[in-house]
Amino acid sequence: MKINKIIPIITIVLLLLVMFSGCIDSLIDFSTTYESHPTKISYTIRYGYNVTCTGTGNYEITYDCDIPEVLTGYRSYHPLFAQDFKSVNVFNNDFLCWNISEDNEASFDLGIIASVVAESFLISDLSGSNALTVQEIKISYPAISETYLQMQSNGSALLIDPTNSNIKSVAQNVVDKAETDNSFLLAKELFLWLKENTEYKTHNDRGSVQPAALTFQKKTGDCDDLSFLYVSLCRAAGVPARFIRGYLLSENELGGILAIPHAWTEVFVGGSIGNEGWVPVECACDCDDVDVNVNQNFGVENAFHLRLYADDGSNESMNMSLSGISYVAYGSKRNVKLQSFSEIEDYEILESKKLVVTKEDQRSYQL
Numbered sequence: 001m002k003i004n005k006i007i008p009i010i011t012i013v014l015l016l017l018v019m020f021s022g023c024i025d026s027l028i029d030f031s032t033t034y035e036s037h038p039t040k041i042s043y044t045i046r047y048g049y050n051v052t053c054t055g056t057g058n059y060e061i062t063y064d065c066d067i068p069e070v071l072t073g074y075r076s077y078h079p080l081f082a083q084d085f086k087s088v089n090v091f092n093n094d095f096l097c098w099n100i101s102e103d104n105e106a107s108f109d110l111g112i113i114a115s116v117v118a119e120s121f122l123i124s125d126l127s128g129s130n131a132l133t134v135q136e137i138k139i140s141y142p143a144i145s146e147t148y149l150q151m152q153s154n155g156s157a158l159l160i161d162p163t164n165s166n167i168k169s170v171a172q173n174v175v176d177k178a179e180t181d182n183s184f185l186l187a188k189e190l191f192l193w194l195k196e197n198t199e200y201k202t203h204n205d206r207g208s209v210q211p212a213a214l215t216f217q218k219k220t221g222d223c224d225d226l227s228f229l230y231v232s233l234c235r236a237a238g239v240p241a242r243f244i245r246g247y248l249l250s251e252n253e254l255g256g257i258l259a260i261p262h263a264w265t266e267v268f269v270g271g272s273i274g275n276e277g278w279v280p281v282e283c284a285c286d287c288d289d290v291d292v293n294v295n296q297n298f299g300v301e302n303a304f305h306l307r308l309y310a311d312d313g314s315n316e317s318m319n320m321s322l323s324g325i326s327y328v329a330y331g332s333k334r335n336v337k338l339q340s341f342s343e344i345e346d347y348e349i350l351e352s353k354k355l356v357v358t359k360e361d362q363r364s365y366q367l
Contacts, residue, residue: 048111
């Protein structure tokens with residue numbers, strides 16, 4: 001009799017505990033909230049080259065200047081030198097192109113001045129629920145798969161190499177452990193591997209970039225190097241990927257704002273996600289906490305990024321992205337001096353918000 005009376009009591013206690021724990025879960029906020037930071041900014045940027053020609057003799061100057069773009073926001077622009085240029089589209093990118101042939105002494109700026117309003121771009125769902133599988137991408141987007149799963153070189157070095165044995169081995173291991181063929185989740189796991197196994201570090205020969213195989217070996221690299229390695233890993237896993245070039249706005253020691261040449265990446269996950277199926281990924285982020293890296297840099301292109309060039313998957317595109325201004329001087333008495341510049345003016349923070357990530361892997365910017 002005593003045992004029969006105890007059983008209902010135990011059942012009631014267990015039910016109360018379950019109900020109580022449910023109430024506790026509803027009361028406790030399991031979300032992660034980051035410090036408020038600028039999510040909408042405005043500024044004016046001037047970039048290009050100052051050209052100074054002295055002495056005597058003919059000279060020819062050729063410069064293809066990338067027109068800036070923002071994922072969310074708008075921009076207006078005009079040329080700094082309103083002569084001898086034309087607007088062209090090359091490798092799916094827009095340029096102002098100068099071809100100057102003169103014999104006089106002169107000093108002038110070639111480039112663009114642009115007024116920009118930029119907002120942070122965020123993929124809100126980190127669960128990958130709407131992303132396509134690798135196989136679905138190959139079937140539904142054969143051209144993208146063919147273009148953005150191959151090797152790429154600039155003519156002298158194989159910079160993106162998904163066929164490298166070490167890179168292929170790591171990519172396959174990540175795929176096997178992930179136990180999914182969801183393109184978004186695979187790209188996220190490969191990003192985690194990159195952040196856990198490499199370190200952002202500039203190298204002495206700053207004028208050159210490292211091939212992905214060398215970055216894999218050294219486990220260090222700058223923004224270009226880490227981007228090339230990450231693109232190689234994604235392509236080796238069957239996830240289309242490409243690199244993006246542009247500027248990253250950064251505050252200097254005196255509180256001024258600089259525009260620093262920068263590179264980052266995008267992965268293609270299909271569907272209606274992101275930028276027509278493309279998801280931005282910042283590979284050069286430098287943080288020891290992998291969760292922070294994912295939450296703040298995977299599927300995020302913050303307002304400080306200004307796009308200039310998106311890779312079209314070809315070797316010619318790679319080569320053009322690494323090229324700059326060029327000139328030919330005729331005669332030993334002709335001197336041509338080129339000096340690159342990028343300047344930020346009228347910088348203003350229009351909006352600041354906190355990044356909030358819930359336990360269901362949903363992200364949003366909140367006041």
